[in-house]
Amino acid sequence: MLTQERDEDLLVDFLNTLDTDSATDELATQAGLDAWASRHGLSAGDLDEARKTRDALRLLVTGGQPQLPSVSLRASCDSGGVCLSSETAAEAALAATVVLSIQGRISRVKLCQADTCREAYYDLSRNGSRAWCSMEVCGNRAKARSFRSKQA
Numbered sequence: 001m002l003t004q005e006r007d008e009d010l011l012v013d014f015l016n017t018l019d020t021d022s023a024t025d026e027l028a029t030q031a032g033l034d035a036w037a038s039r040h041g042l043s044a045g046d047l048d049e050a051r052k053t054r055d056a057l058r059l060l061v062t063g064g065q066p067q068l069p070s071v072s073l074r075a076s077c078d079s080g081g082v083c084l085s086s087e088t089a090a091e092a093a094l095a096a097t098v099v100l101s102i103q104g105r106i107s108r109v110k111l112c113q114a115d116t117c118r119e120a121y122y123d124l125s126r127n128g129s130r131a132w133c134s135m136e137v138c139g140n141r142a143k144a145r146s147f148r149s150k151q152a
């Protein structure tokens, strides 16, 4: 097992297995899921379950209330108390979502508001009001667009 990855980093990276901008999906094939899981020190698990979990969680972070796949989570003890242990990609993403929800931080996991982007990110702004994955890229693009429409 690798050193514990932060829940928000793991979840954001899992959500970003779908790249709507370039229309690529890392979870399109079992090999893609295997590669993702091994980068995170996890076992891949079932491809269909991983895809369903990913799609449900992308809906969840945009304010939806999706039906979550029945992925089992196990509690185990570590030096800090009790934590959720997970083996597969889908379990780890769901466990991270549960922890972030309990901590009141799941609302900071967002998808970029730019329609052409929809990249997941963790909002570190003080009041949690960031709307784009990156101010430099999508934020400026949106500002330029609204500037042009005001000029017209």
Ligand SMILES: [Zn+2]
Pocket (backbone or CB within 6 Å): 112, 113, 114, 117, 118, 119, 132, 133, 134, 138
């Ligand atoms: Zn963006």
